[in-house]
Amino acid sequence: xxxxxxxxxxxxxxxxxxxxxxxxxxxxxxxxxxxxxxxxxxxxxxxxxxxxxxxxxxxxxxxxxxxxxxxxxxxxxxxxxxxxxxxxxxxxxxxxxxxxxxxxxxxxxxxxxxxxxxxxxxxxxxxxxxxxxxxxxxxxxxxxxxxxxxxxxxxxxxxxxxxxxxxxxxxxxxxxxxxxxxxxxxxxxxxxxxxxxxxxxxxxxxxxxxxxxxxxxxxxxxxxxxxxxxxxxxxxxxxxxxxxxxxxxxxxxx
Ligand code: CAA
Numbered sequence: 001x002x003x004x005x006x007x008x009x010x011x012x013x014x015x016x017x018x019x020x021x022x023x024x025x026x027x028x029x030x031x032x033x034x035x036x037x038x039x040x041x042x043x044x045x046x047x048x049x050x051x052x053x054x055x056x057x058x059x060x061x062x063x064x065x066x067x068x069x070x071x072x073x074x075x076x077x078x079x080x081x082x083x084x085x086x087x088x089x090x091x092x093x094x095x096x097x098x099x100x101x102x103x104x105x106x107x108x109x110x111x112x113x114x115x116x117x118x119x120x121x122x123x124x125x126x127x128x129x130x131x132x133x134x135x136x137x138x139x140x141x142x143x144x145x146x147x148x149x150x151x152x153x154x155x156x157x158x159x160x161x162x163x164x165x166x167x168x169x170x171x172x173x174x175x176x177x178x179x180x181x182x183x184x185x186x187x188x189x190x191x192x193x194x195x196x197x198x199x200x201x202x203x204x205x206x207x208x209x210x211x212x213x214x215x216x217x218x219x220x221x222x223x224x225x226x227x228x229x230x231x232x233x234x235x236x237x238x239x240x241x242x243x244x245x246x247x248x249x250x251x252x253x254x
Contacts, residue, residue, distance in 0.1 A: 063108030
């Protein structure tokens with residue numbers, strides 16, 4: 001794994017940190033590849049929750065690396081976009097909840113990284129947006145699709161067409177982040193959410209995520225839900241959860 005990404009696993013919570021603070025954690029190629037590898041490792045190590053964040057005081061991730069991108073050919077830009085998509089897909093498909101701990105600037109590819117996570121918790125200092133239009137390009141790491149899923153079609157178009165940057169409160173009002181907390185409470189809040197999620201039944205969380213993320217037409221997505229629902233009836237957690245309810249006690253999940 002490149003030195004610009006670190007992975008720590010503690011109490012079944014993996015924390016992936018993009019660690020390139022001198023460039024506000026901008027995503028050069030080794031960093032994008034390292035994100036992909038870190039997610040694979042977190043899954044292999046059996047982490048139940050993945051937290052994604054940025055090192056330093058200023059940035060979550062300030063975007064794709066503009067210094068690297070400026071002289072790319074279309075073919076090279078396509079390869080770069082494919083790498084970004086592979087890494088962010090790995091986050092989207094991580095078999096447990098993922099939380100973006102948005103500690104500062106989350107612009108362009110940084111906003112897209114946060115969008116690949118299930119939840120976004122922002123410091124009051126965070127600034128989010130898709131400013132690519134003012135570089136003469138568009139979001140290339142999934143933003144055109146994931147942003148509209150999160151904030152709705154018109155708001156996504158406005159953010160992408162105008163390139164405006166939202167402060168944390170406006171991002172909350174847009175629905176781009178799920179909550180905003182004081183900067184010095186961010187670590188504690190995310191740790192608390194992550195810890196609560198480790199106590200939930202693992203297979204049911206993964207099934208819920210798969211069903212919510214399902215692709216295809218409505219019929220296919222509803223079928224996916226039925227399959228995920230039914231498959232859980234083969235798990236100890238389903239038996240424990242229902243027996244505990246009937247016996248009027250707290251469930252003790254695997
Ligand atoms: N790529 C490369 N380097 C970056 C960077 C980026 N996206 N963002 C910041 N940096 C570097 C700066 O060049 C600077 O380096 P030097 O010290 O060597 O000059 C360092 O990080 C600190 O940045 P600033 O001095 O600019 O810090 P600031 O506090 O004045 O401004 C900022 C912060 C508003 C985030 C500003 O850095 C900025 O606007 N960054 C670019 C944001 C952006 O446009 N992101 C979208 C990129 S395109 C994209 O992401 C495409 C895609 O979808 C895949």
